[in-house]
Amino acid sequence: MDLQAIVDGIVAEMQPRFGEGKVADYIPELARIDPNQFGIAITTVDGQTYTAGHADVPFSIQSISKVFMLTLALGKAGEGVWKRVGREPSGSSFNSIVQLEHEHGIPRNPFINAGAIVVTDMVLSGYKPREAIGEFLRFMRFLADDDSITIDHKVAGSEQTTGYRNFALANFMRGFGNLEHNVEMVLGVYFHQCALAMNCVQLSHAGLYLANRGTNPLSGFSVVSPKRARRINALMLTCGHYDGSGDFAYRVGLPGKSGVGGGILAIAPGKASIAVWSPGLNKVGNSALGSEALELLASRTGWSVFGN
Numbered sequence: 001m002d003l004q005a006i007v008d009g010i011v012a013e014m015q016p017r018f019g020e021g022k023v024a025d026y027i028p029e030l031a032r033i034d035p036n037q038f039g040i041a042i043t044t045v046d047g048q049t050y051t052a053g054h055a056d057v058p059f060s061i062q063s064i065s066k067v068f069m070l071t072l073a074l075g076k077a078g079e080g081v082w083k084r085v086g087r088e089p090s091g092s093s094f095n096s097i098v099q100l101e102h103e104h105g106i107p108r109n110p111f112i113n114a115g116a117i118v119v120t121d122m123v124l125s126g127y128k129p130r131e132a133i134g135e136f137l138r139f140m141r142f143l144a145d146d147d148s149i150t151i152d153h154k155v156a157g158s159e160q161t162t163g164y165r166n167f168a169l170a171n172f173m174r175g176f177g178n179l180e181h182n183v184e185m186v187l188g189v190y191f192h193q194c195a196l197a198m199n200c201v202q203l204s205h206a207g208l209y210l211a212n213r214g215t216n217p218l219s220g221f222s223v224v225s226p227k228r229a230r231r232i233n234a235l236m237l238t239c240g241h242y243d244g245s246g247d248f249a250y251r252v253g254l255p256g257k258s259g260v261g262g263g264i265l266a267i268a269p270g271k272a273s274i275a276v277w278s279p280g281l282n283k284v285g286n287s288a289l290g291s292e293a294l295e296l297l298a299s300r301t302g303w304s305v306f307g308n
């Protein structure tokens with residue numbers, strides 16, 4: 001299979017449509033991003049990387065960080081994580097508060113904002129916020145084997161001043177006793193993890209452990225057990241695209257996690273880690289062209305986990 005020809009073909013097909021969708025404008029710093037950008041990178045488990053388009057332009061990974069923070073929290077708290085957050089798709093938008101009251105402050109899953117805020121609270125345990133942010137940054141540099149990865153402090157600051165809904169979610173959960181640390185501390189870490197800037201190549205490297213039974217084939221390091229990698233993939237498949245998760249599974253058929261920066265990390269277990277980025281979002285807040293590109297990729301590679 002000629003993966004280079006596949007990614008080149010996808011970019012050529014997407015090019016006339018660059019700019020489609022709507023950039024996230026509720027975070028002022030993200031509203032300024034040029035929507036006419038599109039990048040894709042595939043890294044296979046045998047270590048080859050194939051890129052096309054703007055694959056080396058850094059973007060805000062936003063909610064894709066939730067996969068990596070969950071990995072850290074599982075390492076710290078093990079199955080105890082699931083006492084404080086569920087594993088079911090929410091069927092609601094990423095920043096919804098409605099289910100939280102009925103479900104006594106226990107968020108549906110770790111990939112909606114409420115769930116991710118609880119996960120961040122777990123990672124923060126025993127640390128100062130600055131240390132937890134440092135641990136996350138080190139982890140990402142280690143996974144991608146790239147020390148040039150940084151946090152965009154302007155984006156973090158922008159969210160800090162406008163993240164009213166996240167403050168509401170966090171306060172609500174603290175009221176139910178499901179946050180151990182004060183809201184400002186937890187959200188300080190959460191906004192910084194979301195503001196990590198990575199390009200498609202770096203992100204495809206960072207996700208590789210999930211495609212390779214928990215071990216990063218580039219470094220040989222075991223990040224998580226095969227069982228845990230499988231389970232994180234299951235959560236990405238069922239919950240990684242908020243209330244668009246069912247549609248993404250139907251159209252693409254791969255575990256994936258999106259972010260409002262326009263990035264998507266998709267995992268083809270046993271085969272490859274794929275990162276796409278295009279800032280324009282669809283109605284549910286997932287990259288419009290990114291989702292379509294992955295649909296093309298899955299059909300051209302036959303990589304859907306549901307068969308080809």
Ligand SMILES: NC(=O)CC[C@H](N)C(=O)O
Pocket residue numbers: 061062063064094095113159166191194258259260261285
């Ligand atoms: N879907 C997302 O990427 C949301 C992340 C964003 N930082 C927020 O909390 O609103």
